[in-house]
Amino acid sequence: MKSRTPFVGGNWKMNTTLSSGSELVRGVADALARVSQVDVAVFPPFPYLVAIGAILRERHGRVRLGAQDVCQEPDGAFTGEVSVSMLKDCAVRIVLAGHSERRHVIGETDKMVNQKVKAILGAGLDCILCVGETLAQREAGQANQVNERQVRAALTQVPEDQMEHLVVAYEPVWAIGTGHNASPEDAQDAHAKIRLVLEDLYGPRVAQQTRIIYGGSVKSANARAIFDQPDVDGGLIGGASLKVGDFVSIARSAADSANAGD
Ligand code: PGA
DSSP states (O other), X not given: OOSSOOXXXXXXTTOOOHHHHHHHHHHHHHHHTTOOSOEEEEEOOGGGHHXXXXXXXXXXXXXXXXXXXXXSSSSSSOTTOOOHHHHHHTTOOEEEESOHHIIIIIOOXXXXXXXXXXXXXXXXXXXXXEEOOOHHHHHTTOHHHHHHHHHHHHTTTOOGGGGGGEXXXXXXXXXXXXXXXXXXXXXXXXXXXXXXXXXXXXXXXXHHHSOEEEESSOOHHHHHHHHTSTTOOEEEESGGGGSHHHHHHHHHHHHHHHHHOO
């Protein structure tokens, strides 16, 4: 058995309607009600959080409610932004920080990601910190360096006692939404290197306890081989999280992998 319980998240991005998202979450929650050995969360768009949260509560939630982003500021004149306390009010338990679409499309910097991580953990919520290199960085041989820089920057001034609430998601940008996933061996290599960075920052106990999940074109067909790698502790799923059958099968693969051992 793996010592870390795997985590599987469904990042819906800017997809679904209120009605299709409600149907999706009902299907996922019902199918996973009795699947243990995996922690599951869904990350719907902001306007649907309250409605999706209510459905999860009705189903006595094994599936947790997550948000895709948050503003680093606590309140005030920040038109269009959403604070951690607003997310808590909507029963959100877990928040993504530094997703590559926010870094590379919206322009979030390492410093902003660090502020978001601190705001999320400081509010008592769990955080999924996303890191990963672009294709150009990979081709230039800088992948490990980029991941290390993003992890160190994002965790600046994050105290050790908050690390149990943090999951790292390694999501190579070239693998997101492209259909080209990292090979299981490449994912393992990147995860092991990220774990070494965590060890340098917090020591071996925290490094061994922290879950590092993989994201980027995970499908039901490739999930098990990736999750079976010793340093891969589940996945962050985009496209395949929008279909009940695909997402449930991926979550089951993570549970099966945890049961089978590493
Ligand atoms: P994908 O997205 O599974 O569609 O590649 C993953 C992510 O962006 O978290």
